[in-house]
Amino acid sequence: MKTLEMTDKEKTKQVWAKRPIIISGPCSAETEEQVVATAQRLAATGKVDALRAGIWKPRTKPGMFEGIGAKGLPWLQAAKKATGLPTAVEVATAKQVEDALTFDVDILWVGARTTVNPFSVQEIADALRGVDVPVLVKNPINPDLELWSGGVERISRAGIKDIGLIHRGFSSYGNTQYRNAPMWHLAIEMKLRFPELLIINDPSHICGNRDGLFDVAQKAIDLDYDGVMIESHIDPDNAWSDAKQQVTPERLKEMLEAIVWRK
């Protein structure tokens, strides 16, 4: 007898097609309690479609928290079981792709520090051959549309059908208003190059702090983006990475309610 419960794949396809698509969760998975509690509080907002959590963290300097690693993947399974939210994880190597898929991660993303490296993107693409999983490609840290396009093409040539773009801004030298300048025109040109791909904005990594999140998210929606990915944490000030930019699930809800949506 056909069960009425949707499979993970069906649920993920539904989320992928939804507008706006809202992805949220901690910069890093820290403990099982933190991941599950964040997911539950996000689900309780009724406004979040998928749970993100960094398992492997590409930190700029050595000696910092570099992610909990594969042992955090069952925590994401537990969070999904508790809430029904599909999960999303950054992958940077073939082994990470393999581990994420083994533990039923629903959406993968290529991080900004990986999109800059064609060898790494190709390794990920090769590991994805024959797999049906949606992949989001973040812009490279430097404002190079060819690299971003090349990353998308590598994933696409591996046979991945559901590809999306994440615009997380571009790094520059010195103190600036943004942690990563949005350079909106570059994301818009990317969207013109790949009109069939969804484009999500990542205000968290653009702003680097909580203050600018709302304005950046609203601007993205005004520019017809398909959704946002915003980092959230049950105790933002004590987060193990990106503490300054994370918000509680309840603050996220307020922000999402204040945004004027177009889709």
Ligand code: PEP
């Ligand atoms: C992240 O999403 O936590 C992350 C590391 O982002 P980025 O690749 O945009 O720096």
Ligand code: MN
């Ligand atoms: Mn982060």
